[in-house]
Amino acid sequence: MIGLGALAALPIARAGESQESLYVWLAALALAALGVAVALGWSVLVPVSLVVVGGIYAAQLTVDDARLDASAALVAAGLYLTAELAYWSLEERALVKGEPGEGLRRLAIVAVLGLAAFVVAVVLVALADVVRARGLALDLLGAAAAAAALLAVWLAARDRGATGE
Amino acid sequence: MTRKGSPRIEGYAAVAAISLLAALVLRRPELAIVAAPFALVLAVGTRVAHDPAVTVEFEIETERTLEQAQLEATMLVRAEGAVDRLELLVDLPANVDVDDGMDACALRLGPGQERVIPLTLRCARWGVYPLGDVEVRARDPFRLVVWEQRTSGRHRLKAYPRPIELRRILAPVETQAFAGSEVARARGDGVEYADIRDFVPGDRVRSINWRASARRQRLVVNERHPERNTDVVILLDTFVDVRGVGRSTLEEAVRAGTSLASRYLERRDRVGLVGFGGTLRWLQPGMGLTQRYRLIETMLETGAEPTYVWRDINLIPTRVLPPKALIIGLTPLVDPRFAAALSDLRARGFDVVVVEVDPVPLVDERSGDLGKIAHRLWILDRSVQHAKLEALGIGVARWGETGLEAALEGVRTFRRYARLARG
Numbered sequence: 001m002i003g004l005g006a007l008a009a010l011p012i013a014r015a016g017e018s019q020e021s022l023y024v025w026l027a028a029l030a031l032a033a034l035g036v037a038v039a040l041g042w043s044v045l046v047p048v049s050l051v052v053v054g055g056i057y058a059a060q061l062t063v064d065d066a067r068l069d070a071s072a073a074l075v076a077a078g079l080y081l082t083a084e085l086a087y088w089s090l091e092e093r094a095l096v097k098g099e100p101g102e103g104l105r106r107l108a109i110v111a112v113l114g115l116a117a118f119v120v121a122v123v124l125v126a127l128a129d130v131v132r133a134r135g136l137a138l139d140l141l142g143a144a145a146a147a148a149a150l151l152a153v154w155l156a157a158r159d160r161g162a163t164g165e
Numbered sequence: 166m167t168r169k170g171s172p173r174i175e176g177y178a179a180v181a182a183i184s185l186l187a188a189l190v191l192r193r194p195e196l197a198i199v200a201a202p203f204a205l206v207l208a209v210g211t212r213v214a215h216d217p218a219v220t221v222e223f224e225i226e227t228e229r230t231l232e233q234a235q236l237e238a239t240m241l242v243r244a245e246g247a248v249d250r251l252e253l254l255v256d257l258p259a260n261v262d263v264d265d266g267m268d269a270c271a272l273r274l275g276p277g278q279e280r281v282i283p284l285t286l287r288c289a290r291w292g293v294y295p296l297g298d299v300e301v302r303a304r305d306p307f308r309l310v311v312w313e314q315r316t317s318g319r320h321r322l323k324a325y326p327r328p329i330e331l332r333r334i335l336a337p338v339e340t341q342a343f344a345g346s347e348v349a350r351a352r353g354d355g356v357e358y359a360d361i362r363d364f365v366p367g368d369r370v371r372s373i374n375w376r377a378s379a380r381r382q383r384l385v386v387n388e389r390h391p392e393r394n395t396d397v398v399i400l401l402d403t404f405v406d407v408r409g410v411g412r413s414t415l416e417e418a419v420r421a422g423t424s425l426a427s428r429y430l431e432r433r434d435r436v437g438l439v440g441f442g443g444t445l446r447w448l449q450p451g452m453g454l455t456q457r458y459r460l461i462e463t464m465l466e467t468g469a470e471p472t473y474v475w476r477d478i479n480l481i482p483t484r485v486l487p488p489k490a491l492i493i494g495l496t497p498l499v500d501p502r503f504a505a506a507l508s509d510l511r512a513r514g515f516d517v518v519v520v521e522v523d524p525v526p527l528v529d530e531r532s533g534d535l536g537k538i539a540h541r542l543w544i545l546d547r548s549v550q551h552a553k554l555e556a557l558g559i560g561v562a563r564w565g566e567t568g569l570e571a572a573l574e575g576v577r578t579f580r581r582y583a584r585l586a587r588g
Contacts (some may be wrong), residue, residue: 044171047179054199061193072195083180087173087308096252096272100262109306117202124201128194144221145185145197145204 002035003085007071008053008069009076011060019063023056030056034082038089050079068129073121081114166216166303174309175212177203181264210307217274219245221253223297226288232324235264240299242272243279247305252545253282256298260289261322280294288324290416293465295321325461327422329569335560335576337395337491338516345394346432355391355396362388396450396487399426399460400510402496402503406469409527418523419464421569425493425520426460428513429582437485438463441506444471447485478506478513487508492517497524498550498561511557518576519554523565558583 010029015023030052037045058076088106187193222241230236240253265285272280289503290293295317302313339509340349348357361377362588364384372386392458399422406415426436430452438460450458477484486492492510496503498521512518525547528538552560560576560583562569 006394043176046172047176050180051183052178054180054187054196057199058187058193061195062191066325069195072198075195076199079180079199080206082375083203087171087176090172090307094241094252094268096254096266098250099273102250102271102273109463113206119203121198124198125195128198133397139189143189144198154338160446 001031001038003078003082004034004049004053005031007082008056010075011056014060014064019059023060026052026056034086038086041090041093043087043090046083047091049086050083054079068127070123073118073125076121078119080117083112084113085108126133127139149150166219166262166301166314168216169311169313171185171304171309173307174207177211177309182367183208185306189534192229206307206311209434210305210309214305214307215246216309216312216405217251217303217314219244219248219251219274219301219314219473221299221301221319223255223299223318224297224315225322226321228320229323229325230288232288232327234324236286236288236322238284238296240282240284241279241569242275242282245277246304247276248274248303248417249308250304252302252304253302254300254302255284256300257296258294260292261294261296262287262289268438269314288322291324291326291419294322294324296322306516316548319562323462323465324422325465326420328427329420329442330430331570331573333570333573333577334425334428335491335493335518335573337397338580339395339489339491340395340487340488341435343394343433345392345434347393347395347434349389349391351391352388353391357390357392359388359390361385361484365477394432394491395429396437397425397429397434398437398439398450398486398490398492400492400494400496401438401440401442401464401467402494402498402500403440403444403446403467403470404500404503405471405497407497407499407524407527412527414522414524414527415467416499417564418497418520419467419520420565421520422462422464422495425567427457430454430457430460431483432527436460436485437487439481440464440467441476441481441503443472443474445476445480447481449485450487450490476502476506478509481490484516488514490515494519495522496520497522498547499524504550505552507554507559508557511559517559518580519561520569520572521551521561521563523563526565555579566572 008030012020012023012027030049033045033052036042037049061069086129087109177524180202183202184196188196210385220243221365224239226237240255242251242253244251250271251274252397254555257263257268259464263284266283268284270282274280283568297316297319297320299316301314301316302311336347340347361374362385364373364386368386374387375387377385403415429436433452433558435450435452436456438448440446446463446467448459492515494503494507494517496519498504498519507517507519525544531539554561560579562572564572564574
């Protein structure tokens with residue numbers, strides 16, 4: 001929750017006076033959603049809180065209409081780490097005690113994944129800075145990626161309906 | 166194993182999809198960068214996740230135990246593929262507790278690795294328990310995919326009731342023809358001295374009482390009581406089970422029944438069983454260790470089977486109730502049909518004794534004057550019931566606060582006086 005709060009603070013700090021109060025309200029909503037998700041075990045609220053904070057960031061970028069934002073790598077890694085930690089908290093609700101040292105091992109894995117996310121995001125930021133391509137082909141590629149992600153959501157939802165391998 | 170997506174897979178896909186759409190709509194590459202880690206983890210994680218093919222074997226050291234006794238069990242877990250987190254949950258039936266070890270644990274297994282997880286179990290009360298149901302949940306390192314499996318139990322653990330210490334048991338009025346440990350009222354070859362009588366041709370020389378013969382100036386012989394066995398039938402009331410906190414009349418009745426049956430069988434008596442209630446169960450009288458196990462296992466499967474149908478002893482096969490048998494009724498004396506059956510048996514000449522598992526402490530008095538009066542009336546009605554049974558010559562052992570042996574001693578005294586009264 002601290003991580004999500006810090007991530008939400010970034011666009012709020014950059015926002016003008018007119019948007020600030022709206023962003024603060026949205027950030028509070030995201031934090032509340034994450035808190036409820038972790039406290040009550042409602043995993044569906046985890047992506048909701050992430051999307052809301054991502055939305056604040058997107059709104060700030062659109063309103064400012066700035067050049068490529070280098071802090072996108074930090075936001076990407078931060079959101080990913082927040083998601084990992086939130087789902088880890090939800091898994092711990094199962095009350096199945098693990099072996100000694102399992103927590104530390106998991107923490108190391110999460111740290112490595114977070115670092116990898118940051119590195120990947122930094123590389124992408126650098127690429128986006130260098131390659132300033134625009135056009136129909138890129139739009140189609142983006143649409144295809146979004147469609148693939150939506151398909152993944154649908155497949156995941158179908159899998160959770162107890163399908164065998 | 167059944168493969169399922171974890172909540173993480175939905176969440177990551179949703180965040181990635183929305184971010185990518187927003188990037189397209191708003192034309193901001195930063196949002197596509199935000200989506201990248203989520204999409205990458207989804208792509209790599211689902212690609213590397215493979216079914217670990219976990220097998221679990223649940224074993225117990227024995228399928229027969231005593232209630233409150235410890236029992237060792239083991240879980241052998243084997244995985245063909247690597248499992249980052251394998252969660253095992255042993256689904257134990259009610260009244261089976263874990264004394265040592267954990268019924269829910271998580272571990273990590275390498276490819277082809279196997280682990281043995283020991284467990285110490287304890288049955289809180291007697292009964293038949295299915296054991297071996299284990300829920301297995303395996304997770305991949307990215308925690309995107311969950312494989313689930315439930316292994317069904319194949320063990321039937323029989324927890325026998327802990328026997329009640331009984332030094333003396335009730336002797337039947339009449340014995341049977343076979344040799345046993347009960348001194349018969351009849352005279353014949355035996356150890357216990359009975360009387361002397363005049364010698365008649367055919368008497369064995371070694372039975373002549375030489376001292377008495379010298380005094381009487383004629384030959385007299387000793388008479389003895391032979392040791393015979395008896396037939397005992399345990400009549401279990403399954404019409405009703407009065408339950409309280411940590412106690413139930415049927416549980417106590419079964420505990421008393423198994424203890425009495427074991428004690429009679431140790432004396433080479435034949436013991437039979439009739440479960441008289443909604444469903445009639447019976448076991449013909451028999452002797453020996455096999456009969457003991459048969460009796461106990463039949464009683465373990467006995468439960469209260471209420472019915473509104475009137476039942477009487479005509480339903481019981483005659484071979485289950487041998488002549489001269491001692492019939493011990495184990496009952497809370499709540500259902501009038503059971504009391505009627507006891508009276509009927511007595512009227513047919515059987516030697517009947519009732520061990521009444523006292524239900525009064527288990528029944529709370531209702532608040533209010535009406536509740537108090539109803540409770541008093543019920544207790545008075547029970548006293549009338551006892552008096553009626555005793556008037557028929559049926560000894561009633563009230564087993565409540567005092568031990569079973571003390572209750573049986575009361576019946577023994579009653580039977581002594583009842584015999585004198587009849588004589």
